[in-house]
Amino acid sequence: MHEYCYLNFIYPITQVVDLGCSECGIVRFYREVPSIQKIQLIDIDRSTLEAHKNYIKPRPCDYIFKRDNPLSIEIFEGSATDVDQRIMGCDAISMVEFIEHLYPDTLRRVEETVFSRLYPSIVVVTTPNYEFNSLFPGPIRFRHYDHKFEWTRGEFQKWGQDVCDKYGYTVCFDGIGNPPPECQHVGFCSQAAIFCSSSPHRLKEESEGNVYSLVAESVFPHKDKETLSSDEILKLEVSYVINLLKRAQPSPREQDDIEDVDQIHIPISRLMNFTRISKLVNIESLRMFLVDNGYQLTEDQSNLITPMDDECEDHDGWHSDEGTEKLPSDTETEVGGDQTLCTAPAIDSDNSAELWE
Structure with missing residues (x-):
């Protein structure tokens, strides 16, 4: 999905948690970020996780073009309202097209878990822009039968600002998926909020222990650290x-x-x-x-x-x-051309569309 390309962090992220990971598609992008050393994917639907757990395995090219840093990927069955000790101390949390699947009271509990108890440096949230739905054929309706709400840009920005006021974050808003030139007034297809903590060294609360169930894990090959002077x-x-x-x-x-x-x-x-x-x-x-x-x-x-x-x-x-x-x-x-001994293969632009499906 196009939303995933937005989550290419410019910060030195080492541990990232994706809540509501569903089919684990985001791992394809996170594993390409050199600084990330731990990716943790969490969803409540175990059958979906089991069906897609092979996505986290290293590819043949990962053994040929090894990473500079270690990388481990874990898939957990669990609720976003719970705090497992294994995700404590994460640098970033993403919730990609996730919050619209939550009832209002559950969303409030997730807010508390993410912004107060886990308190990462960065939180990225994307959700459908309801105003864009008028461009779809047929009557205006929610995009998925399981969506509990879909917000306009004003509603989403009010929610984001309320989160900042309550938990001590700052936020900027953006979006993914441009409208046609003649329909700029509806905004992006999906809207995004990027929250940054104002005091990243605040102490975290105690976790509830190992409350998640581990579904699968993978460890990627990486280069040995240099021992010579x-x-x-x-x-x-x-x-x-x-x-x-x-x-x-x-x-x-x-x-x-x-x-x-x-x-x-x-x-x-x-x-x-x-x-x-x-x-x-x-x-x-x-x-x-x-x-x-x-x-x-x-x-x-x-x-x-x-x-x-x-x-x-x-x-x-x-x-x-x-x-x-x-x-x-x-x-x-x-x-000053970069003459290294092996170069990772470039992505074929003709086939790049399949990355977003």
Whole structure:
């Protein structure tokens, strides 16, 4: 659904809870957020959760393009009015097209649970905009048989402001799904409220223990944390890149008309084009590092002089698990192109529509 694309947090979220997760579709988007390390999906309908629990399993590409940070995903059967100790301390809570399924007294209890007892830094709520319903064919009615209400923009904004006044949050309103140009007066198809806590370090209340029932959980593969020092990493990176560039040179037999084929000159700026080096040092620090580690530079210190060996060492398999690196072009050197050893596949825009179904 389009509402899910709105929930791409710009904050450093590590633990997110989705209340009323239904078919668990939101996990497809949360697992792509690098900072998130725990996703907890909660719904009261166990049969729906059981039918869709495989959605949280790692895909083949998750084993190939591993995350930098750990990630675990849990599905719980439980009520949004209860506080399970396993969701305490979450950074963010989302309620996507959920509150309209609640009776007014239940909604008030959910408000208390979310905004007072759990008190996350961020709460994102989306719900249908009743004013938009006039654009649908047939008589104006609720969009789903289970909806207990559908609010106009004014009603939704009043509810959001009342929540802020009661629980100490600030709110901004937005929406998802633009109306036709001639119908701008009806607003977005779905309306969104983004609540931010004004005192994020407030102490949380005690939970009720493990009141939810665990339906499924998955742990995603991730990269091992680096144990080498920055100087050790730089030494390996420089050695690897030099050998990579040497491999790209024509063989000596192809250079019979060129003098001094037993050595090559590599511009220092060329080394800096590799992100794994440039994120560790600037160009002046790199020059000092090369000199300190016994590398020979030209008189103006603009080029590295290195022997043109017949064979280049693999340097103990450094990067050997990440494939073959593409060499930076001159244009990429000017703009600081990111030359990493493996790149996640791009989403095919022709097939992107299926993500929103």
